[in-house]
Amino acid sequence: MTALISGLSDLADRYDVILSDVWGVIHNGRESFPAACGALAQWGETKPVVLISNSPRPSHSVIPQLDELGVQRAAWQAFVTSGDATRVLLSELAPGPAWRVGPDRDAPLYEGLGLDYADYDKAAFISVTGPYDDEVEGPGDYQERFEACAKRGLVMTCANPDIVVQRGDRLIYCGGALAQLYAQLGGKVLMAGKPYAPIYELCLVEAERLLGRPVDRSRVLCIGDGLPTDVKGANDQGLDVLFVASGIHGAETIGADGLNAKAVEDLLAADGLAATYAIADLVW
Known part of the structure; x- marks a missing residue:
């Protein structure tokens, strides 16, 4: 069963390091969440916080x-x-x-890699960070071109496995939605972000650097709001996870009386996932 907690302080003695999601947990793309940021800052006074994001850009540019x-x-x-x-x-x-x-803002992903570029009919592979214009486009806008690429056997790399994120009060499509469609069309997709292992390996290297010693994985806490990325990634890595219910699944888990524990359990069970803890919003 998922344990409901009142704040991050409930777990202060249980873990040595936090791997925290960004979008949906500490901001919504338009504004930050002061209480969530404050909770991580309080934790960071004595123990490290590593932000783990499915942003398709290198961290220094975010x-x-x-x-x-x-x-x-x-x-x-x-x-x-x-x-x-x-x-x-x-x-x-x-x-x-x-x-x-993907949009021009994701250009830092490619800096210094020596890549050449071509249109879909002449390319050797596809690199996706998201729709060209995520304000208006969705996966369907790419179906014909993806079908042609899948028939040619092109591999797709996807730098953002998120299906959707919340921007203000709207949900917008991310690279993961395009990758999902490409896979459904028979194309091969490579991803390194959440829920896949490579990004967790990088985070644990950072955690060891900050702690100055090897990481005890039983004392690592992941925090996130996305089931197929944050929760599944933690489950696959054998790490405990705090599910922030008010993010992209808020409409399903938050009612007039606050966090609905049964709705959280049903939501997790539907995807065959488990959360160690749940909270409505990240607070101290």
């Missing part, structure tokens, strides 16, 4: 966005993104050429 949204630097001590892990995959496929799918 930090300015966190600053602009008001996520204080005290809320984290290290930052690892899906972009960091995906660059390893892309370096193995260079020089391509790649059909690059």
